[in-house]
Amino acid sequence: MSDTLLVLNAGSSSVKFQLFAAESHLPLLASGATDGIGTAPTFHAFGNGVPNIKQTLSEKATQEDGLKAIIGWIEGHISVWQIKAVVHRIVHGGEEFTAPIRMTSDIFHRLKKLIPLAPLHQPHNLAAIGIAERLLPHCLQIACFDTAFHATRDALFTAFALPRTLREKGVKRYGFHGLSYEWIAYLLRRDHPDLAKGRIVAAHLGNGASLCAMKEGKSVDTTMGMTALDGLPMGTRSGAIDAGAVLYMIQELGLGPDKVEHILYEESGLKGLSGLDNDVKKLLESNEPAAQFALAYFTLKIAQYMAMMGVSIGGIDGIIFTGGIGENASSIREAVVKHLNLPAAVRVLVIPANEERMMAMRAFALIEETNS
Numbered sequence: 001m002s003d004t005l006l007v008l009n010a011g012s013s014s015v016k017f018q019l020f021a022a023e024s025h026l027p028l029l030a031s032g033a034t035d036g037i038g039t040a041p042t043f044h045a046f047g048n049g050v051p052n053i054k055q056t057l058s059e060k061a062t063q064e065d066g067l068k069a070i071i072g073w074i075e076g077h078i079s080v081w082q083i084k085a086v087v088h089r090i091v092h093g094g095e096e097f098t099a100p101i102r103m104t105s106d107i108f109h110r111l112k113k114l115i116p117l118a119p120l121h122q123p124h125n126l127a128a129i130g131i132a133e134r135l136l137p138h139c140l141q142i143a144c145f146d147t148a149f150h151a152t153r154d155a156l157f158t159a160f161a162l163p164r165t166l167r168e169k170g171v172k173r174y175g176f177h178g179l180s181y182e183w184i185a186y187l188l189r190r191d192h193p194d195l196a197k198g199r200i201v202a203a204h205l206g207n208g209a210s211l212c213a214m215k216e217g218k219s220v221d222t223t224m225g226m227t228a229l230d231g232l233p234m235g236t237r238s239g240a241i242d243a244g245a246v247l248y249m250i251q252e253l254g255l256g257p258d259k260v261e262h263i264l265y266e267e268s269g270l271k272g273l274s275g276l277d278n279d280v281k282k283l284l285e286s287n288e289p290a291a292q293f294a295l296a297y298f299t300l301k302i303a304q305y306m307a308m309m310g311v312s313i314g315g316i317d318g319i320i321f322t323g324g325i326g327e328n329a330s331s332i333r334e335a336v337v338k339h340l341n342l343p344a345a346v347r348v349l350v351i352p353a354n355e356e357r358m359m360a361m362r363a364f365a366l367i368e369e370t371n372s
Contacts, residue, residue: 003084004029005363006074006139007356008067010088010128011121013037015066018356019047019074022084022367026360029081030074034066043069050077063124064131071135085140086132087363089179089355091121091228093145095170100148100362102370103129103141111143117174117227120265142366144359149178149185150212150219157221157312173230175222177204177212179355184320185217186358187351195347198317201309203302203336204353205326207235207278211302213309221312223305229264232301235278238268239301270294280325280332299332303339318347327352 003022008015014037019030032045034057041057043066053073057065074081090097092114101107108129115122129141158173160166181202188196200214209232213221223231223240233239241264249255255263263272271278273294276286280298283291310316319342321333327350337348 002029002081004074004081005085005087005360006071006083007087007359007363008070008089008128008132009356010063010067010124012124013039015063015070015128016356017045017070018360019081019083020357020360020364022364024364026357026364028357031356032070032073034061034069037061037063037066041066043073045070045073047077050080063127067128067131067135071132083136083139085142085363085367086136087142087144087359088125088129088132089146089359090125090143091146091176092118092174093143093147093151094174095172097143097145098148098151100142100144100359100366102366103133103143107143119261121228140367142363144179144362146176146178147174149182150175150222153219153221160226171226173222173225175210175212175219176224176228177208177210177222178219179358180204180322180353181212181214181219181222183354183358184322184351185214186361188320189217192318192349195318195349199310199313199315200318200320201306201313201316202320202322203306203326204323205232205302205321205329205332206323208237209234209239209302209323209325211305211309213312215313221309223309232305233273233298234269236266236269236271238264238272270298273297280329284329284331295332295335299335300339302332302336306336306340316342316346318349321348321350322353324353326350 005020005022007018014033014035016033018028020026021029030045030047034043036042041061043057044054046052094114111126133141160171162171184202196217202212204210208228210222210224212219229237231239246260249260269278274283274290276288276291277283283295325332
């Protein structure tokens, strides 16, 4: 029987998982997801030496049902795998949580206070912790934070130009996608040590999108701010917008704060620009002028923000693309690079995202440290 780490990435409509052996090299044993929660839920999984599975769940299946499907499938092979710890991706750790941590009731309630800073993600991340504690009461619950990689940045890159009284209350730039950027920094050290010591702009491009300026493997600057709404335009999120435009929507157009929040998070970005869809693949296949405009805007903003990131680190030695769009949409990458007109010496790489393995590595190190 093998002790394992169950790594979860829980969202509003899906729960993704990877299962790793709890040993130094962290072999991947199984992976899968419950998708389509709220519409047409399905569960699929595959693993080493065990039958793959794909099944339709009840239309009324919830996040808890999705987790039950995952844990039930794993426990169906209990003679092979024993879950030792459940590792959770938590989007926002605020100022307090800057490293992986064992969950307690007190920590859980402190993380709930950060929900307004990540309303699309934090509630679902935390709900998964509560469910996992009920389903696996004897397992460790470990939280890894998407903000943690950026926690060591200088105040020059974290401050807003606001009164000190507000800044002291935590109104600052936190940054996100840290687990993805930490994975990139790790792989560069392992596979491209010369580049790892240099000035890197990494682009995590998916339905959520951001950039990170890294120097010697550490975050110096990033495009997301206090929330995961700032910076680049995204699938349905606006990205950076004049704060005055938000005030205008509320004060002059009579839109309530909840409505404005919904527009900025759910109806903007590529979806809002195109009036069609937030799926880059569909927009690339479309002949509609609005689809082409949305993609042109997206690539222009990525390039503009990359140049800004380059200023933060004094130049660019390498650009890394990752995430679903960054890895798979070559035309998007080419358009961004064309805008930048980079010197030949700048290296451009594609590195597949693997936040789950990064989480497993950090959780395993925490367990080993605790046991030593």
